[in-house]
Amino acid sequence: MFKRSTGDKIFDTFLYTFLILxxxxxxxxxxKVLVMAFNEANDTSLGGALLWPRKFTLQNFKVVLQNHxxxxxxxxxxxxxxxxxxxxxxxxxxxxxxxxxxxxxxRNFYLTLCFITLFxxxxxxxxxxxxxxxxxxxxxxxxxxxxxxxxxxxxxMKSFFNSLPASLEESAMIDGANDFxxxxxxxFPSSMPVIATxxxxxxxxxxxxxxxxxxxxxxxxxxxxxxxxQRVIQSSNAASEIVKIVPNxxxxxxxxxxxxxxxxxxxxxxxxxxxxxxxxxxxFVKGFLxxxxxx
Amino acid sequence: xTKGMSGLERLQQxxxxxxxxxRESLLSRFKEGCRRFKAQLPLxxxxxxxxxxxxxxCYVPMYGIIIAFKDFRITExxxxxxxxxxxxxDAFFSDPFALKAITNTLIISALKLxxxxxxxxxxxxxxxxxxxxxxxxxxxTVSYLPFFISWxxxxxxxxxxxxxxxxxxxxxxxxxxxHQRISFLAQPELFRAIAVLSDLWKGIGWGSIIYLAAISSxxxxxxxxxxxxxxxxxxxxIHITIPSIMPTIxxxxxxxxxxxxxxxxxxxxxxxxxxxxxxxxTIDTYVFRTGIQAGRYSYATAIGLACSIVSFFLLIxxxxxxxxMTKGEKxxx
Numbered sequence: 001m002f003k004r005s006t007g008d009k010i011f012d013t014f015l016y017t018f019l020i021l022x023x024x025x026x027x028x029x030x031x032k033v034l035v036m037a038f039n040e041a042n043d044t045s046l047g048g049a050l051l052w053p054r055k056f057t058l059q060n061f062k063v064v065l066q067n068h069x070x071x072x073x074x075x076x077x078x079x080x081x082x083x084x085x086x087x088x089x090x091x092x093x094x095x096x097x098x099x100x101x102x103x104x105x106x107r108n109f110y111l112t113l114c115f116i117t118l119f120x121x122x123x124x125x126x127x128x129x130x131x132x133x134x135x136x137x138x139x140x141x142x143x144x145x146x147x148x149x150x151x152x153x154x155x156x157m158k159s160f161f162n163s164l165p166a167s168l169e170e171s172a173m174i175d176g177a178n179d180f181x182x183x184x185x186x187x188f189p190s191s192m193p194v195i196a197t198x199x200x201x202x203x204x205x206x207x208x209x210x211x212x213x214x215x216x217x218x219x220x221x222x223x224x225x226x227x228x229x230q231r232v233i234q235s236s237n238a239a240s241e242i243v244k245i246v247p248n249x250x251x252x253x254x255x256x257x258x259x260x261x262x263x264x265x266x267x268x269x270x271x272x273x274x275x276x277x278x279x280x281x282x283x284f285v286k287g288f289l290x291x292x293x294x295x
Numbered sequence: 296x297t298k299g300m301s302g303l304e305r306l307q308q309x310x311x312x313x314x315x316x317x318r319e320s321l322l323s324r325f326k327e328g329c330r331r332f333k334a335q336l337p338l339x340x341x342x343x344x345x346x347x348x349x350x351x352x353c354y355v356p357m358y359g360i361i362i363a364f365k366d367f368r369i370t371e372x373x374x375x376x377x378x379x380x381x382x383x384x385d386a387f388f389s390d391p392f393a394l395k396a397i398t399n400t401l402i403i404s405a406l407k408l409x410x411x412x413x414x415x416x417x418x419x420x421x422x423x424x425x426x427x428x429x430x431x432x433x434x435x436t437v438s439y440l441p442f443f444i445s446w447x448x449x450x451x452x453x454x455x456x457x458x459x460x461x462x463x464x465x466x467x468x469x470x471x472x473x474h475q476r477i478s479f480l481a482q483p484e485l486f487r488a489i490a491v492l493s494d495l496w497k498g499i500g501w502g503s504i505i506y507l508a509a510i511s512s513x514x515x516x517x518x519x520x521x522x523x524x525x526x527x528x529x530x531x532x533i534h535i536t537i538p539s540i541m542p543t544i545x546x547x548x549x550x551x552x553x554x555x556x557x558x559x560x561x562x563x564x565x566x567x568x569x570x571x572x573x574x575x576x577t578i579d580t581y582v583f584r585t586g587i588q589a590g591r592y593s594y595a596t597a598i599g600l601a602c603s604i605v606s607f608f609l610l611i612x613x614x615x616x617x618x619x620m621t622k623g624e625k626x627x628x
Contacts, residue, residue: 008528015424023437026500029452030440032462036455091345098341105332110342113349119607122356123599125586126373130356133372149348179337208445211561215587230447233454234565266451270444277443278436285504 037267041260060264063256077224080143081206088202091148096157114151142216153198160194197283225269363597383597396581404555406491415502423510438500446561481570509540545617553610556602
């Protein structure tokens with residue numbers, strides 16, 4: 001459309017070079033971790049494996065995935081992600097559907113209760129004390145129940161439900177179906193774009209969360225992978241921390257080091273997200289924009 | 296019969312006819328309400344669990360703020376414990392560690408505002424200049440990647456890149472910029488730069504989405520007519536693109552300004568080891584350490600409350616200033 005001057009061409013060259021370098025800066029740390037996780041531990045400690053594993057091995061992953069603690073943590077992470085996302089989506093969608101009906105009695109009161117929480121909160125300490133009092137410490141439910149409803153998610157869903165054509169529900173209402181049936185048979189399936197957005201946001205949040213576990217969980221059987229990683233990176237001596245998880249003689253006999261195991265754990269923890277996010281990011285972007293516009 | 300009556304009379308008669316109904320209306324309206332409520336029981340059943348959840352998980356903690364004015368002990372509830380007035384607030388303002396935490400928070404937030412806030416805008420403007428759709432999409436997708444990882448993973452990556460024998464040290468050594476390997480994460484004077492840069496790395500791509508959306512809604516013919524008038528590329532950016540996304544910029548700036556008393560808790564908590572705590576400790580981490588880890592619940596709640604009150608007023612004043620500067624057009628509320 002526009003004619004390009006010489007200045008434009010020079011600018012374009014700089015632009016593309018800069019963006020390529022920037023993209024590499026985003027990717028390289030991940031690549032470096034991947035390279036070292038697939039490299040033999042003793043070779044990694046010599047340094048210099050920058051772009052490609054020099055001595056390829058799966059040993060680090062074998063040790064990590066056979067280890068009892070990491071295995072059970074991974075199960076906890078997966079179950080909190082699946083269960084937490086399912087509960088959040090269904091509970092919040094029902095909540096939003098009910099609130100989207102103008103005929104709902106006390107609707108304004110309910111909505112006011114919701115909006116106030118966007119501006120005021122009890123803050124960290126009272127919330128923690130409250131959850132402890134509710135018996136959520138060392139309880140798997142601490143991952144599920146406090147995250148069950150989200151007011152922002154409710155607002156996004158509510159505006160989507162309101163934008164659905166009324167005729168969609170009317171035919172079912174004539175048949176005398178009750179609201180739950182209408183919701184699950186008609187409204188929920190027609191709202192897949194917004195449901196997917198909320199579900200993915202919740203799933204990423206669940207997968208990455210560690211503070212809740214850090215505060216409330218001391219039982220090792222309930223620890224998610226992120227907390228395990230947090231312990232490793234924050235202890236003054238990472239080696240001693242990972243040795244607690246993987247016994248020392250195992251490290252000696254299997255040609256792995258605490259550091260190589262940390263990297264393999266890291267790959268296991270971020271692998272699923274990195275593999276799926278390029279396909280799902282458009283849902284995130286869409287939902288993020290709906291939320292931003294509503295604000 | 297009604298023909299000869301004036302409007303007023305007719306009204307009075309109508310009112311009289313309705314009065315007996317009104318007299319028993321309280322009871323009948325209540326009954327009518329109950330009937331309506333019963334009829335929409337399924338709908339109420341969808342909403343009420345959420346309301347109960349809100350009360351338990353949002354409103355009970357709000358009520359729990361009163362422990363900032365009490366001496367709370369963990370064995371007792373929010374109700375117990377003697378009232379102590381503003382004791383904890385006095386203690387907060389004379390606590391040297393708290394003052395240090397406030398200073399650190401303000402410095403880091405100011406740096407993040409100055410460097411971190413414009414970065415996504417510049418990134419969006421640059422991406423918008425890319426003509427190849429494919430290239431643009433790939434660059435965008437790659438830039439979102441850091442958004443999807445947790446700060447725990449982020450700090451692991453940083454330890455890998457910034458370690459003594461890590462790639463950054465090797466690169467700087469080879470370029471001859473440093474003569475001795477630096478332990479980046481253990482230098483208090485480097486902490487702020489690392490905090491700002493890592494925040495920027497993690498958030499720039501995601502932060503640019505909203506600006507790209509704003510840019511994409513600018514009508515193309517504005518660019519075309521500017522081109523006809525001889526505006527070059529930079530002039531088109533400065534005179535069309537930037538003014539068109541100004542409302543978005545102003546709103547996000549208001550939100551950022553109101554957040555300057557908050558720090559990125561996860562980032563500071565994970566990066567802030569003992570070696571760098573003199574610059575890394577912020578209000579959020581201080582509340583966490585004194586409240587959750589040292590068990591001074593009332594004191595930490597008081598700090599949290601003081602800061603959220605200040606933040607609330609910052610939000611309001613930032614909004615006012617934005618309105619004044621844009622003559623009432625751009626505000627949050």
